[in-house]
Amino acid sequence: MNIILFGPQGSGKGTQAETIAKDYGLYHLSMGEELRKEIKAKTPIGKKVESIMAKGELVPVEITSQIAIKISKLKESKKGIVFDGYPRSPEQWAFMNKNFKIDAAIELDLSEKESVNRIASRRTCPKCGKNYNLIYLKPKVAGICDVDKEKLIQRNDDKPKEIKKRLEIYHSQTEPLKKEYQKLKILSIIDGEQSIEKVHTDIAKILKKK
Numbered sequence: 001m002n003i004i005l006f007g008p009q010g011s012g013k014g015t016q017a018e019t020i021a022k023d024y025g026l027y028h029l030s031m032g033e034e035l036r037k038e039i040k041a042k043t044p045i046g047k048k049v050e051s052i053m054a055k056g057e058l059v060p061v062e063i064t065s066q067i068a069i070k071i072s073k074l075k076e077s078k079k080g081i082v083f084d085g086y087p088r089s090p091e092q093w094a095f096m097n098k099n100f101k102i103d104a105a106i107e108l109d110l111s112e113k114e115s116v117n118r119i120a121s122r123r124t125c126p127k128c129g130k131n132y133n134l135i136y137l138k139p140k141v142a143g144i145c146d147v148d149k150e151k152l153i154q155r156n157d158d159k160p161k162e163i164k165k166r167l168e169i170y171h172s173q174t175e176p177l178k179k180e181y182q183k184l185k186i187l188s189i190i191d192g193e194q195s196i197e198k199v200h201t202d203i204a205k206i207l208k209k210k
């Protein structure tokens with residue numbers, strides 16, 4: 001089973017994708033996280049994408065295609081993949097549609113205002129990439145990652161100017177893909193402003209029918 005989870009920044013895609021992946025034995029492919037791994041490892045891809053990501057822009061389609069194919073060949077992705085933050089543009093969707101059979105595309109709907117609020121209070125572990133929120137998803141010890149005990153940071157691309165750019169890209173390039181999902185009858189929309197537990201229950205209901 002392959003699932004696309006999409007929604008504006010702060011909609012909780014990453015948190016939900018992590019749980020779904022565990023529940024259904026799927027591989028959680030966070031495209032942003034895969035790219036950050038490349039940067040950390042100073043690979044040729046990492047060097048190419050670092051400045052693009054710092055500005056909050058989309059990295060070239062050749063790179064996301066390469067990563068999607070690489071992950072799909074990993075053993076543990078056998079049962080399927082939860083795609084988090086991919087596809088984000090018509091070109092990426094065209095590639096995905098050719099190479100993967102998608103069973104469900106689930107939108108976590110969120111207002112612009114709530115998205116900006118959530119991102120402003122998001123903090124991230126620089127080591128494992130786990131996200132927290134100062135208001136509704138606090139770490140056990142303030143400012144420290146539960147898993148790695150690293151000091152949490154605010155990502156550079158979560159700062160106001162960069163987040164404005166990322167939301168613009170979401171609305172102009174990612175959101176319109178809904179039409180394509182609708183045509184294939186795989187689109188479901190969930191209210192992303194509900195609690196984490198309620199969103200998870202709603203996703204489980206949709207997947208039960210697949």
Ligand code: AMP
Binds near residue numbers: 031033035092
């Ligand atoms: P995220 O972790 O999902 O917020 O993504 C962080 C950044 O990684 C984005 O602002 C883009 O620069 C890059 N990125 C993530 N996913 C994609 C994608 N599907 N296509 C192009 N760039 C991406």
